Amino acid sequence: MELYLVTDEAACLGRDLFWVVxxxxxxxxxxxxxxxxSLDTRAFVERAKRLxxxxxxxxxxxxxxDRVDVVLASDADGVHIGQSDMPYETxxxxxxxxxxxxxxxxxxxxxxxxxQWDLAYLAxxxxxxxxxxxxHAEPWGLTGLHWVRANSRHPLVVIGGLNQQNTTEAIENxxxxxxxxxxxxxxxxxxxxxxxxKNRIQAGQAKTV
Ligand SMILES: Cc1ncc(COP(=O)(O)OP(=O)(O)O)c(N)n1
Ligand SMILES: Cc1nc(C(=O)O)sc1CCOP(=O)(O)O
Ligand SMILES: [Mg+2]
Numbered sequence: 001m002e003l004y005l006v007t008d009e010a011a012c013l014g015r016d017l018f019w020v021v022x023x024x025x026x027x028x029x030x031x032x033x034x035x036x037x038s039l040d041t042r043a044f045v046e047r048a049k050r051l052x053x054x055x056x057x058x059x060x061x062x063x064x065x066d067r068v069d070v071v072l073a074s075d076a077d078g079v080h081i082g083q084s085d086m087p088y089e090t091x092x093x094x095x096x097x098x099x100x101x102x103x104x105x106x107x108x109x110x111x112x113x114x115x116q117w118d119l120a121y122l123a124x125x126x127x128x129x130x131x132x133x134x135x136h137a138e139p140w141g142l143t144g145l146h147w148v149r150a151n152s153r154h155p156l157v158v159i160g161g162l163n164q165q166n167t168t169e170a171i172e173n174x175x176x177x178x179x180x181x182x183x184x185x186x187x188x189x190x191x192x193x194x195x196x197x198k199n200r201i202q203a204g205q206a207k208t209v
Contacts (some may be wrong), residue, residue, distance in 0.1 A: 001102070001121050003198050004031040004179035006065075008132065011185035017047075018054060020190045025058050027194025029184070030177075033080055033194050035065035047075035063102060068094050078102065078120060083110060086118050102157070106137035110184045111152050119154050123179065126160020127170060136160060142173050149174030167197055171204025 005024050011019045034051055036044050048070050052062050061077035064070045068091055071079050078100030081091055090201055091101055101118070104125035105111045114122055124145060126136045139160065140148065148156060158170050159179040167178050180199065186195030 001031040001155065001179070002177040002201055003029050003194060004033065004157055004159075004177055005029045005036050005184050005194070006159070006179050006181050007037060008181045008185055011132065011181050013186055018050065021051065021187055022054060023189070023191040024184050024194045025055065025060050027184075027191035028198035029060065029194050031061050033063040033065055033179070034070075034076070035080075035181075041070070044070050045073045048076055052076055055141055061100070063079075063100070071095065071099060075147040080104070080123070082125065088114075092118070105148070105152075108147065108151070111148050115153060120179070121157045122148070122152055122154040123157045123159050124175075127158035127175075128159040128161030128166070130182075133160070137161045142169070145170070145173050145175060147171060163201060164193075164196055167200040168207070171201050172207050177201070 007017060009017050032055060034048050045113055048064055052074050055062050063078050063080050065080050066077045066085050068086060079091060080102040082104040083106055088103065100120035101119045101121050102123060103114055104123045105114060106125050124140045126139050126147065128139050155176040156174060157177045157179050158175040162170060162178040162180050163183045170178055183197060184190050184193050
């Protein structure tokens with residue numbers, strides 16, 4: 001989840017979502033989340049199955065936002081849950097072995113609670129304010145990121161307002177990866193944008209060792 005693409009068809013500037021995802025993967029995206037907030041269940045499952053097939057040759061995992069049933073129906077690699085979604089224990093009990101779970105943390109209490117769980121990553125929700133999610137929590141900012149880094153054993157993903165200008169600082173300050181919608185979906189070239197973000201992640205990693 002070093003460079004994590006979260007999909008949003010509305011952010012793709014009228015371009016085909018599957019084209020955007022494949023271009024982004026060719027540019028270096030390492031994880032993809034299918035996030036559908038208004039699609040009906042049948043269409044959601046069809047989209048998930050098609051994305052899973054698309055991503056298979058690239059060996060890029062597919063994560064489904066919110067919906068464990070869609071994970072099961074599409075054989076996706078895992079689910080992302082937030083603080084209003086199905087609770088962690090229920091999700092873990094429903095998923096077969098090998099499926100992964102990512103969780104959003106909006107507060108220090110969420111970070112501490114998550115220490116007992118088996119997570120692929122913990123997402124700081126959000127790092128910065130963003131118009132891409134209108135109901136997001138209070139941003140963590142870099143001070144919050146420092147606190148989470150010191151208090152969590154999980155790989156950390158930051159989401160919300162990440163772009164070419166602030167990716168390196170996020171990695172330097174303790175993030176293991178970044179998750180984005182607009183920086184890739186709304187870029188003129190999703191492939192180039194992904195490659196540039198990857199370079200900025202690597203620049204941040206080089207400064208932390
Ligand atoms: C990687 C990642 N981080 C955070 C979120 C937000 O999850 P949630 O708070 O459940 O909000 P919705 O995305 O469901 O609106 C995410 N999806 N992915
Ligand atoms: C899907 C999502 N979750 C968030 C959270 O705070 O949990 S912010 C967000 C949208 C991120 O979009 P962009 O990269 O365009 O800022
Ligand atoms: Mg959710």
